[in-house]
Amino acid sequence: MEHNAKLVSSEVAALWHAYMQNSMAYCIVQHFAAVNEDSDAIDLIQTALTNCNFVVNEVKQIFENENHAIPIGFTQEDVNIKAGRLYSDLFTLRYIKYMAAAGTAAAAALLEVLARKDARDLFSKTSKMFMELYNEACDLLLKKGAFVRSPTIAPMEKAEYLQSESFLSGLLGKHRPLTAIELAHISKNTETNSIGRTFVSGFSQTAKSPEVRNYMERGTEIAAKHETVFREVLIEDGVPLPSTWDSTISQSLDAPFSDKLMMFQTNSLTAISVAGYGAAIGASLRKDLGGHYTRLVAEILQYANDGVKLMIENRWMEQPPQNVDREALRNRSV
Incomplete structure (x- = not known):
């Protein structure tokens, strides 16, 4: 059967x-x-x-x-x-x-x-x-010649094992060069912030609710700040900066999307950022990078939490499937 x-x-x-x-x-x-x-x-x-x-x-x-x-x-x-x-x-x-x-x-x-x-x-x-x-x-x-590539690095001359724990340094003083995997995560997280910044900039311009407009303006500032942190890491390491995403936004005030959709898209982008930063923490052995990501994650989590509160207040947050509330059932039957 x-x-x-x-x-x-x-x-x-x-x-x-x-x-x-x-x-x-x-x-x-x-x-x-x-x-x-x-x-x-x-x-x-x-x-x-x-x-x-x-x-x-x-x-x-x-x-x-x-x-x-x-x-x-x-x-x-x-x-x-x-x-x-x-x-x-x-x-x-x-x-x-x-x-x-x-x-x-x-x-x-x-x-x-x-x-x-x-x-x-x-x-x-x-x-x-x-x-x-x-x-x-x-x-x-x-x-179209518009693919945003990550930075290039020189080819490895030979494969070898690490011989010093200084490879992990980076909080104070001189630190070793970025690895390819660290560069890959920096590039990816810069890309996520760039597309997020462009999105929320447009959202802040067209949202109907003043609270949503203010929330999107705050998101624009956070994304720009995070991009700056990643770019400064590349500059300090002498790595050529990747080309930037197109952030052209028209002067239209006519909203193509509902405030509910704009908030959900922003919430999705913050979730992707948190996941991206988490993966980067696990793959980055330089201590200064771990410090950057940990600090930035905390800021994104607070921003996301405030967004969820705003969505719940406006009844835009759809309840996901959840387990039965046994205590509520017991209380109802009394």
Whole structure:
């Protein structure tokens, strides 16, 4: 007999998260599609829309079959297709590249906690779809000479073992050169802050709520500060600075996205930053880098916590699936 197991907590969490992220991304890319003037990007944008829509519909089908509540997520009420351009077409390409990379990584990581075949099939296909989208975005950015590369280093002359604990130094005095893996994490985290800074700058300009505008302005300052920290590390090490992300923002005050969507996207970006800084701490052996990341993580966590409070106050924070509150049930039955 075929064993039709119920969804377990890890599977529900993975599916719920995928629905929320892809319904949001679909709205964002819809706006990009409406204002796009780059003929080279038409197919890429359509593929991004197709991928997001596929994930949303597949998750919805699984939840319906399980009599599980469908998330509210994000709908046409959260995007204004008629709004004027806020970001450049080049930013669209970079957002799709960034979104595709995040989707690929998330889908691959979630496979480890999935048992049911339909869930594994969905995330296996999702990983492949977004990996292909990522490569297409990279190819187009390279074609346009707009791919932001990490710094270059000289080739290693020979492989050898470390002979001194001074390799770990960096808090005081002279420190050893950055390793390739440390440079890779600095570049990645600079990129995350750059795209986040551009996003929230536009959000601060178009948000309807004064509280949201102030929150986005604060996010712009934090992202710029973190970029400066990473760039100063590269300058001190004599490493050529990578090119910057396109941060062109129009003067439009017409919001293409709802305040709810803007807050959720910002919350997602802060979560990615925290994960990126955490990975960097584990991979960085220079003590000064660990100190930087630890300090910056604390600042991001506080910012994210304030954002969650603001979302809850405005009833924009959708409750994720959770275990039954037994104590509440007992109290209700008394």
